[in-house]
Amino acid sequence: MKPLNIVDPTSTIRHESAPFTLVGNRGILHNGNTLVHNAVGDDWIYCVTSALSDPKEFMAPGKFTDLFFLDEATALSAGHRPCAQCNHARFTEFLQFWKKTHDGANVFAEDVDAELKAHRVQAKKQLTFRADAGELPAGVMIREIGRPEPLLVFRYEHPKRMGQWCVYPWTSHGYGVKESRPEGEVEVLTPLPIVKIIHAGFTPGPVHPILAW
Numbered sequence: 001m002k003p004l005n006i007v008d009p010t011s012t013i014r015h016e017s018a019p020f021t022l023v024g025n026r027g028i029l030h031n032g033n034t035l036v037h038n039a040v041g042d043d044w045i046y047c048v049t050s051a052l053s054d055p056k057e058f059m060a061p062g063k064f065t066d067l068f069f070l071d072e073a074t075a076l077s078a079g080h081r082p083c084a085q086c087n088h089a090r091f092t093e094f095l096q097f098w099k100k101t102h103d104g105a106n107v108f109a110e111d112v113d114a115e116l117k118a119h120r121v122q123a124k125k126q127l128t129f130r131a132d133a134g135e136l137p138a139g140v141m142i143r144e145i146g147r148p149e150p151l152l153v154f155r156y157e158h159p160k161r162m163g164q165w166c167v168y169p170w171t172s173h174g175y176g177v178k179e180s181r182p183e184g185e186v187e188v189l190t191p192l193p194i195v196k197i198i199h200a201g202f203t204p205g206p207v208h209p210i211l212a213w
Contacts, residue, residue, distance in 0.1 A: 007069055032059075
């Protein structure tokens, strides 16, 4: 597999060969075969793979720079939202939960983009915040204080007992071995407005980190 523009949960673009389930873009970021920007414009989106342009057009002059995501939780953590065109059903669901966290007010894609911009990046560095791990919903990406790798918060549902919480270490090739959910304060990578809509009921994939790969 040829190297791709793989986006990690910290919003960093890595040039490597890795699996992906979603594509997207954040503008024209390349000049020739070199990435010269992290983003151009406010509409950071993720798309279904059928929206991928012809592979022969990859990094083509004047074309949006194709970005690739391991899964939806990764794309959301990086500050992207569903595409309103190719991923319209998911975008509509996203907006429904966004409204729930904004007093039911009508909202449009540009409103979402403007608010996410304020919570994504500052001085070319991902904006994060701190929260108690026990108060975060499944589907959010975190880091333990002093530990570099991102972790996916996950909850197992069982019909006969309480749900079990854990985390899975993120890598560009899939998730590592399940670990106990950290206790106390952690660094939250997923932007706060997206954490709020996940709390409200928007459920990002993967359905199961191990079965997904």
